[in-house]
Amino acid sequence: MVLGVTSPAGTKPLTARPGSAVALDRVTKQYRGGGGIEEVSLEVAAGEVFGFLGPNGAGKTTTIRLLLDLIRPDTGHISLFGLDVRRDSVAIRRRVGYLPGDLALYDHLTARELLTHFCHLRGGPPWESVQVLVDRFDLDLDRPIRALSKGNRQKVGLVQALMGQPELLILDEPTSGLDPLVQQQVHAAITEAAEEGRTVFLSSHVLSEVGRVAHRVGLIRQGRVIAVKRVDELRDRSLHLVDVQFVDGPEPAALATIPGVGTVQQRGDAVHLEVTGSLDPLVRQLSRYRLRDLSVREPDLEESFLNLYEAGHALT
Amino acid sequence: MRSPDRRPAELHSVFERSFHEERRALLGWAAGLVALAVTMLAMYPTIRGNQQFSQLFESYPKAFRSMFGISDYTSGPGYLRAEVFSLTAPLLLSIFAILWGSDLVAGEEQRMTIDVLMANPISRSRVVLEKCAALVIGTAIAAGSLWLALLVGARAVHLDVGVAELSAAAFASWLVATVFGTIAMAIGAATGRRGVARGIGALVAVTAYLLSSLAEIVRWLQHLRPISPWYHAIGVDPLANGFQPVHLLVLGGIVIVTVLLAVVSFDRRDLGT
Numbered sequence: 001m002v003l004g005v006t007s008p009a010g011t012k013p014l015t016a017r018p019g020s021a022v023a024l025d026r027v028t029k030q031y032r033g034g035g036g037i038e039e040v041s042l043e044v045a046a047g048e049v050f051g052f053l054g055p056n057g058a059g060k061t062t063t064i065r066l067l068l069d070l071i072r073p074d075t076g077h078i079s080l081f082g083l084d085v086r087r088d089s090v091a092i093r094r095r096v097g098y099l100p101g102d103l104a105l106y107d108h109l110t111a112r113e114l115l116t117h118f119c120h121l122r123g124g125p126p127w128e129s130v131q132v133l134v135d136r137f138d139l140d141l142d143r144p145i146r147a148l149s150k151g152n153r154q155k156v157g158l159v160q161a162l163m164g165q166p167e168l169l170i171l172d173e174p175t176s177g178l179d180p181l182v183q184q185q186v187h188a189a190i191t192e193a194a195e196e197g198r199t200v201f202l203s204s205h206v207l208s209e210v211g212r213v214a215h216r217v218g219l220i221r222q223g224r225v226i227a228v229k230r231v232d233e234l235r236d237r238s239l240h241l242v243d244v245q246f247v248d249g250p251e252p253a254a255l256a257t258i259p260g261v262g263t264v265q266q267r268g269d270a271v272h273l274e275v276t277g278s279l280d281p282l283v284r285q286l287s288r289y290r291l292r293d294l295s296v297r298e299p300d301l302e303e304s305f306l307n308l309y310e311a312g313h314a315l316t
Numbered sequence: 317m318r319s320p321d322r323r324p325a326e327l328h329s330v331f332e333r334s335f336h337e338e339r340r341a342l343l344g345w346a347a348g349l350v351a352l353a354v355t356m357l358a359m360y361p362t363i364r365g366n367q368q369f370s371q372l373f374e375s376y377p378k379a380f381r382s383m384f385g386i387s388d389y390t391s392g393p394g395y396l397r398a399e400v401f402s403l404t405a406p407l408l409l410s411i412f413a414i415l416w417g418s419d420l421v422a423g424e425e426q427r428m429t430i431d432v433l434m435a436n437p438i439s440r441s442r443v444v445l446e447k448c449a450a451l452v453i454g455t456a457i458a459a460g461s462l463w464l465a466l467l468v469g470a471r472a473v474h475l476d477v478g479v480a481e482l483s484a485a486a487f488a489s490w491l492v493a494t495v496f497g498t499i500a501m502a503i504g505a506a507t508g509r510r511g512v513a514r515g516i517g518a519l520v521a522v523t524a525y526l527l528s529s530l531a532e533i534v535r536w537l538q539h540l541r542p543i544s545p546w547y548h549a550i551g552v553d554p555l556a557n558g559f560q561p562v563h564l565l566v567l568g569g570i571v572i573v574t575v576l577l578a579v580v581s582f583d584r585r586d587l588g589t
Contacts, residue, residue, distance in 0.1 A: 031589070070434055071586035090437045098435035104428035108337065110324060117327040121436040142324070160432065 027076030051210030101172035413497025422504030459490035
């Protein structure tokens with residue numbers, strides 16, 4: 001396997017290889033209308049939280065739907081828990097919880113009806129365990145799903161993915177469209193699953209989200225995995241866009257010498273800086289001056305990618 | 317929207333959910349078929365033994381009469397054949413089955429619920445088979461309602477028809493509708509497109525009907541009749557001849573082969589793309 005098993009950040013190295021939860025070996029899936037993935041190889045260790053990061057249309061959902069055996073690869077091999085995704089599909093799905101990216105539910109059912117239906121299809125996590133999740137996400141069970149807001153539908157999707165405590169959680173953009181409070185609940189649930197030793201395969205187009213919960217991140221772009229990095233490595237290289245308004249400030253040129261600071265631009269009375277890696281040296285310097293305003297923005301994924309390229313770091 | 321008093325449905329299987337989704341439509345179709353039976357039976361007393369009707373229809377060309385199943389119009393079986401079983405009832409049942417069948421599998425894909433459904437540990441074959449079972453039984457309930465209404469109603473208006481013959485006609489109507497419903501379902505399972513399934517299902521049903529009815533009057537088409545499901549259902553006149561196992565087995569065979577094709581094609585495809 002190209003990428004091997006890396007230990008999750010901040011934990012002791014995995015001494016024995018417990019068998020990977022997810023393994024894709026040179027998987028290609030092309031669609032007639034374009035799109036898809038090419039020669040994707042990935043391995044996710046049992047117990048790991050793996051973030052799958054890429055812009056929309058990069059192939060994240062394609063990869064995830066291949067894992068679920070909803071679509072079949074043109075070439076290459078996919079296994080979960082060492083089992084073949086196609087041959088052992090039903091046995092695998094007993095151990096997997098899945099939240100689709102384009103979540104569609106049975107709109108005419110209530111959340112209660114849908115969840116009990118899925119409990120039956122799964123041969124039954126007891127309702128009490130589902131109720132715990134329902135309470136946690138504060139879900140209204142007795143309204144038809146079509147009457148729920150997008151955020152509440154997403155909660156129903158999350159509960160059905162989490163119920164029965166599956167060994168592997170496959171979550172396709174789990175927080176998209178959720179308000180920040182619920183996003184936090186989702187992150188907490190993911191972290192908790194990881195603490196219980198379960199594996200999480202999580203896709204996102206937001207770097208900060210993945211950075212918060214994942215141990216390792218795979219970057220996918222235009223159907224190819226271009227980098228797989230530990231989160232702490234990635235954080236070292238991540239780019240921040242900083243806008244500072246000084247009451248009385250230094251010459252912009254003076255800021256350019258601070259470690260990590262790249263471009264410096266004066267725009268009106270604001271100074272715009274691009275900072276790679278830690279913000280600490282900049283913040284220390286800034287503390288000497290009187291500021292009117294300070295804003296730090298994490299660039300979108302494309303900018304992060306560009307930064308990675310421009311920094312000339314060897315990818316993969 | 318909110319209906320707190322509604323008891324939550326306990327859906328144990330894909331079969332039960334498919335049924336649950338269709339329950340209102342099924343009720344509507346069954347009610348419609350009962351209404352058809354009641355209306356037709358209500359008119360029968362004015363027709364029974366009415367010489368003018370007999371003469372009127374006898375004045376029609378023979379080809380026309382055989383095409384529309386009209387013979388012996390004023391007798392009980394003749395009346396039911398012309399008004400209910402020669403076209404109306406099996407056609408309505410077939411429309412119901414095609415509409416539902418085309419949606420059963422393909423609808424899950426077009427509404428994109430296939431992803432959450434197939435995240436459960438159930439095989440694709442089981443999904444198709446359970447949905448097919450729902451279709452077969454749902455169509456039987458619709459056909460059964462018609463049968464029961466005719467059976468009871470015929471007594472009320474003193475329409476003289478044998479129980480076995482009436483049952484055979486209703487059974488054949490159910491079976492032929494099931495044929496077209498499963499064809500529509502299979503096309504949906506093979507393509508994931510509800511519109512295509514609906515269109516082809518309807519096309520097959522109409523073409524087969526034209527073949528079977530034109531064959532009554534066009535000599536060279538006659539030997540082609542057995543390829544039309546309609547021939548085995550109504551062309552062999554169950555109201556006169558009762559249950560005819562060979563013809564029913566042909567229809568049953570078509571259903572089984574179609575369902576197998578649906579299972580195989582659904583199992584091989586990329587879903588929801």
